Amino acid sequence: MVEPTPAVPAAAAEPAARFTGFSLWYGTFQALYGVDLQVEAGRITSLIGPSGCGKSTLLRSVNRINERLGYVRTEGAVAVHGVDVYAAQNALVQVRKQVGMVFQRPNVLPLSIRDNVIFGHRLHSRGAGRTTRADEDAIVEGALRQVLLWDDVKDRLNRRAAGLSLEQQQKLCIARLLPVKPRLLLMDEPCSALDPKGTEAVEELIWELRGEYTILLVTHNMAQARRASESCVFMLLGKMIEHTPTDEMFVTPQRQETADYIEGRYG
Amino acid sequence: MSAPPPHPDTAALDRRDLAWYVDKLVAVLVFVGGVSAVVFIVGIFAFVTHEGWGFVSEHFSLRGFFGSIRWAPTSTSNPTYGALALIAGTASVTGLAMLVAVPFSLGAAIYIAEFATGRTREVLKVLVEMLAAIPSVVWGFIGLSVMNPLIIDVFNVPIGLCVLNSGLILGLMAAPIMTTIAEDALKAVPDTYREAAEALGATRWQVTRRVVLPAARQGLLAAVLLGVGRGFGETMAVLMASGHAINLPTSPFDSVRALTATIAAELGETAVGSTHYQALFALGIFLFVVTFVINLSADLIVRGIRKT
Structure with a gap:
């Protein structure tokens, strides 16, 4: 197996996320087999592979949201900026503060647009002095501006978020992560519920966020992986097959399985 | 075989x-x-109205029925039919019952729906449903033989058959059905909301308080209303535990008499068609209307959830 050569300078060598021999079981079904992977900080890394290859499972292991299912067992380690996510139960809230997640279907909370954006901030600003209404307004505006949604919704911040279009809802789902100041954003097929126009807009937004945030993006759309990511991980049947810069993977894949998948022989 | x-x-x-x-x-x-x-x-409804109509049309007055506490239908010189004390009895017992049942049943529902997992949840659900199946006369018996001496002992009062006793019993009786309905309301909240909030770093209680409870509030209100309806209509346990004394209660230790208990206790001893008999049916009409309105509003609230 060929280790990817780090494309970032040694100063930023600490990976945003590091999987070490990570295996995962749903009950008796093994979904991941000893994954070793380093997600470089400040870049967009896409996870590709056929349905059921474990790419979503891998993504959902980073913030341990997998474990909501209750019959999940893991081996190995996942570290986010050097902190072992699976080490101690009480650190989970801190981990999730650093790791934001965007889901397949926009899952806005049944609250107003404003309350959606400020929700995470309110959870985590406990005890750190009261945030005034004006502070909150500034946070909401900043987050909505960053996801290019401010002009669309500034006059209806107190309306229900569920009334927005799917594209706007998905942008809102990204916006509500930002006030918590995460370092890593996990995106699980964030465009799969959107129409082509919405997909384009959200992809553009993801591209805008590059650099400031590390983004790990699951997609089954290879064109999207090619357009929207800098680094690419190919998975198959629960194993990580290849991890290379995106332009290399789509031109000169190193493994036969990758080449077959990219050429559409299966998947 | 002609044309095939x-x-x-x-x-x-x-x-x-x-x-x-x-x-x-x-x-x-x-x-x-x-x-x-x-x-x-x-x-x-037609039967109850028909039987009670004679009273309503001839002897009924708002002041005399709802404004008087004198319920003395068997008086030979001057029979009176004031239902105020009975209404106050039912209302006070039901009110206390809700004070007991609402925290208990909401707590149980939140625990079962949001905190318990796997076996614990299944076992608890079955137990709660079994609790709902205990006959009311058994609850009344507990009120009479366990709670009565206990209240006399603990609070040093002359009699333990009172608002407190029947309110506690009725609260425990209403809690299981309220728990079941409230749990259904919590379960109806889409799981994606919980997932979203948890991914943002919310603890289980933060998810419950900030997302699930607000989203389920209509269903929870319906659960409480159904509990109130149950309390209004309960007869046997209240008859046994309330003391059955006509009285406007001023403290939890006063004995009271409920509307339902009055009908149950007196109907067998009246002559069919007499004014007393008709007056009892008038109480029945009142009860019917109140429980109907409560159940209807609970139902409308639940329907409201499904639409949004």
């Missing part, structure tokens, strides 16, 4: 086999079952 059918399948389409007749028969049977609910409710 145009296509062999056409005959097959028209065949009436056993399955066809069974289907028709079942359709008729379930239709009768469904319509009978309407027939019974209209029939009961």
Whole structure:
């Protein structure tokens, strides 16, 4: 197996996320087999592979949201900026503060647009002095501006978020992560519920966020992986097959399985 | 055999086999079952109204019925029919019961729906449903033989059959059904909301308080209303635990008498068609209207959830 050569300078060598021999079981079904992977900080890394290859499972292991299912067992380690996510139960809230997640279907909370954006901030600003209404307004505006949604919704911040279009809802789902100041954003097929126009807009937004945030993006759309990511991980049947810069993977894949998948022989 | 059918399948389409007749028969049977609910409710309302109408049309006055505490239908010189004390009795017992039942049942529902997992949840759900199946006379018996001496001992009062006793008993009785309905309301909140909030770093309680409870509030209100309806209509346990004394309660240790208990205790000893008999049916009309309104609003609230 060929280790990817780090494309970032040694100063930023600490990976945003590091999987070490990570295996995962749903009950008796093994979904991941000893994954070793380093997600470089400040870049967009896409996870590709056929349905059921474990790419979503891998993504959902980073913030341990997998474990909501209750019959999940893991081996190995996942570290986010050097902190072992699976080490101690009480650190989970801190981990999730650093790791934001965007889901397949926009899952806005049944609250107003404003309350959606400020929700995470309110959870985590406990005890750190009261945030005034004006502070909150500034946070909401900043987050909505960053996801290019401010002009669309500034006059209806107190309306229900569920009334927005799917594209706007998905942008809102990204916006509500930002006030918590995460370092890593996990995106699980964030465009799969959107129409082509919405997909384009959200992809553009993801591209805008590059650099400031590390983004790990699951997609089954290879064109999207090619357009929207800098680094690419190919998975198959629960194993990580290849991890290379995106332009290399789509031109000169190193493994036969990758080449077959990219050429559409299966998947 | 003259002209053959145009296509062999056409005959097959028209065949009436056993399955066809069974289907028709079942359709008729379930239709009768469904319509009978309407027939019974209209029939009961018509019967109660008919029996009580004589009182309502001849002796009823708002002041005399709702404004007087004198319920003395058996007085030979001056029979009076003031229902205020009975209404206050039912209301005070139901009110106290809700003070007991709302925290208990909401707590139980939140625990079962949001915190418990796997076996614990399944076992608890079954137990709560079993609790709902305990006959009310058993609850009344507990009120009479366990709570009564306990209240006398603990609070040093002369009698333990009072608002407190029957309110506690009724609260425990209403809690299981309220728990079941409230849990259904919490379960109806889409799981994606919980997932979203948890991914943002919310603890289980933060998810519950900030997302699930607000989203389920209509269903929870419906659960409380159904509990109130249950309390209003309960007869046996209240009859046994309340002391059955006509009285406007001023403290939890006063004995009271409930509307339902009055009907149950007196109806067997009245002459059919007498004014007393009709007055009891007038109480029945009042109870029917109150519980109907409560249940209807609970139902409308639940329907409201499904639409949004």
